[in-house]
Amino acid sequence: MPVQNQFSMSTAPHIVILTGAGISAESGVPTFRDANGLWENHRIEEVATLEAFGRNRALVHRFYNLRRAALATVEPNPAHVALAKLQREYPGRVTLITQNVDDLHERGGSREVIHMHGELLKARCAHCDDVISWGLDLNETLQCGACRRTGWMRPHIVWFGEVPMRMEEIQSVLNEVDIFIAVGTSGHVYPAAGFVQVAKFAGARTIEVNMDVTAMSDAFQEHLVGKAGKKVPALVE
Numbered sequence: 238m239p240v241q242n243q244f245s246m247s248t249a250p251h252i253v254i255l256t257g258a259g260i261s262a263e264s265g266v267p268t269f270r271d272a273n274g275l276w277e278n279h280r281i282e283e284v285a286t287l288e289a290f291g292r293n294r295a296l297v298h299r300f301y302n303l304r305r306a307a308l309a310t311v312e313p314n315p316a317h318v319a320l321a322k323l324q325r326e327y328p329g330r331v332t333l334i335t336q337n338v339d340d341l342h343e344r345g346g347s348r349e350v351i352h353m354h355g356e357l358l359k360a361r362c363a364h365c366d367d368v369i370s371w372g373l374d375l376n377e378t379l380q381c382g383a384c385r386r387t388g389w390m391r392p393h394i395v396w397f398g399e400v401p402m403r404m405e406e407i408q409s410v411l412n413e414v415d416i417f418i419a420v421g422t423s424g425h426v427y428p429a430a431g432f433v434q435v436a437k438f439a440g441a442r443t444i445e446v447n448m449d450v451t452a453m454s455d456a457f458q459e460h461l462v463g464k465a466g467k468k469v470p471a472l473v474e
């Protein structure tokens with residue numbers, strides 16, 4: 238049953254949506270699985286870590302600079318647009334959490350997005366934590382505008398082994414969710430892969446939208462098998 242049918246102003250359910258790389262796949266953003274978790278023969282888990290950044294800044298900067306530049310070549314797809322429409326229609330009742338670091342949810346019209354793994358279009362000073370919007374190449378010559386130090390600017394990205402962002406907020410919405418929908422995520426990365434269990438504990442209806450069976454499929458009551466660009470609009474419109 239489309240989630241719209243569950244909305245009536247008196248009992249508007251609280252919907253929590255978790256998206257992963259699969260929602261951006263039809264926009265042309267490669268998923269991590271597409272590359273079998275590899276990039277230029279490096280395992281992504283080896284590039285996307287603080288240790289890798291300490292070992293070889295140029296390599297890590299290149300990894301993110303290429304992905305940041307590629308954002309200019311992609312557009313949001315009907316799945317991003319449909320979720321933004323749902324958020325507009327039910328203000329305050331739809332929490333969108335993404336593991337993705339692209340800006341396609343925002344360009345699809347979403348105003349409030351919880352980027353639990355950070356954002357490609359932001360940079361952070363590793364010395365004073367100042368965060369700036371940043372759409373260009375990052376390198377070690379960049380000076381921090383807040384503490385004036387040079388060589389400390391890093392991608393504003395949560396690497397493996399680092400604490401995801403806004404986890405308290407995420408925890409509190411999961412404790413009171415009525416409908417939990419996961420779109421285009423393989424369920425390999427924690428803590429995101431465990432959110433469905435928290436939602437189930439809260440008594441939520443759980444729906445997985447994916448092209449494949451995933452590592453967390455067994456935890457979901459409902460499965461919409463197919464492409465997000467088709468299945469998400471049908472579910473939420």
Ligand code: BV8
Nearest residue numbers: 257258259262268269270336397398421422423426427465
């Ligand atoms: C944490 C930013 C503690 C980077 C990312 C050993 C040492 C240290 C940590 C660990 C360890 N073992 C385990 C861990 C925990 C670790 C982890 O889970 N590792 C994995 C590899 C086992 N997690 C962490 O380190 C996290 N931090 O645990 O801190 C903590 C926890 C809680 C509270 C306090 C402290 C931090 C993890 C964040 C890593 N950063 N992103 C970057 O992007 O460069 S994760 C990165 O990979 C993505 O953000 C994404 O989350 C993940 C890839 O997952 P997916 O999004 O699911 O993408 P994937 O390609 O895998 O799947 C795509 C899916 O879409 C598929 O199912 C496919 O079928 C589907 N699909 C494809 N096309 C479509 C589609 N579906 C629908 N339509 C389509 N068209």
